[in-house]
Amino acid sequence: MPDIAILDGAWGTELQARGLAAGECPDEWNLSHPDEVTAVAAAYAAAGSQIILTNTFRSNRIALAGHNGRAAEFNAAGVAHSLRGANGRAKVFASVGPCGKVLAAGEVTEDEVREAFEEQVSALAAAGAQGIVIETMSEIAEAVIAVGAARKTGLPVVASMAFDSGRKKDRTMTGATPEQAAVQLTDAGADIIGANCGCGIELYIGICARLHTATAKPIWIKANAGLPELTNSGTRYHMGAQEFAGHAKALREAGASYVGGCCGTNPEFIRALCAALKG
């Protein structure tokens, strides 16, 4: 069995626990609340994450439409906070999320998407990121453009899609299968292929196996803590840290080399993952 690296968990909910209001742009906190952002990074590093991400998921100029011209600042600050929080205990891979528009439907051009990602990844690399994580992607074409931009930094590149659509919840929103994603992202030059977010860790075991079969690259999985449950105050994820970590062994058997969490997870989940996979 290959060695496995432990990643971090969710950031948005951790920032909310520190006062981020619902609907507020989390990336803006890199400038307005540096200590809180750093605290999230530190909490994951302390919990045993070997790679932590950055609070830069939305920091491309298309997704940041309301914060014109500030993408580079958000990215640089986000990397600095994660490096400070990690304090040498974990590597810092920078998060790059989708632009929020559909290429196939002509909502944005390839050039616009490329420029946005090039601007973002060069700011992340300049600030000292040790890898780039292109994540929660729905459209392979967009992920491929992001991988191309990220490769120019010379840093390791993770390309991770969100599989949450279709009857079996094994397609991305735009209909891509794990096989299509794995093959095309490998061809695009990603160093690690992954899946994140989606419909719960149980369903990601099968997705992981399919990615692993379709590519020789290592597999990265950051799944949600089960399916969300509705309460009067919104949604919550019912799965506890121990149950989540229990599924993680099956992920390793399905070929995952990097395992962390997405929505509904927190540092407690990372401690449980460490105990289950490293203990």
Place this chain on the structure above:
Amino acid sequence: MPDLNRLYEAILNGDAKASAAVTREALDAGTQPMDLVNGYMVPAMDEVGKRFECEEYFVPELLLSGRAMKASMELLRPLLAQQGVESAGKVVIGTVKGDLHDIGKNLVACMLEGGGFEVIDLGADVAPDVFVATVRAKNAKLVALSALLTVTMNSMKTTIQAFHNAGMREQVKVMVGGAPVTQQFADEIGADGFCENASAAVALARRLAAA
């Protein structure tokens, strides 16, 4: 007379240029607008919906077909209005306050336009009072609210509350949708309708408009 099956194909394939071109040719040749709508355009969108249900089509295909439908409808709408054919109804649509995601909302707007509704799209991050003011100004009977984030779903509740506060809740039907939204949530916040996807939104809007 042009081959009108090309209109059906153009919409099914999401080719807006072709659907507009065939529509123009057909009108020039004297075809009645309603014959185009009922004979080719609605059946094409029905087929798009079926393909979406059986996972042949996904979001990009829906967006493109919706746009092709819209391109034809834009040519037909003035003629239909002249003939006294009214739109299926006015819908005010937007992504609720705090949420910037608009892919799903755009898709539903496109499908509703294709379904013959007059759509007033307020964009994303729309405050409750903007929904209320627009419904009042446009005398719309339908409101469609979208949210992608679990943390912004509660803005749907505050938007519905704003209609109550304005004394207008009885005059509008509110439909809600988006990735985290469920029928249970829709019921809890007092919405009039919920559907799983954009392709089902047209049927829901028609049902609410007729109620």
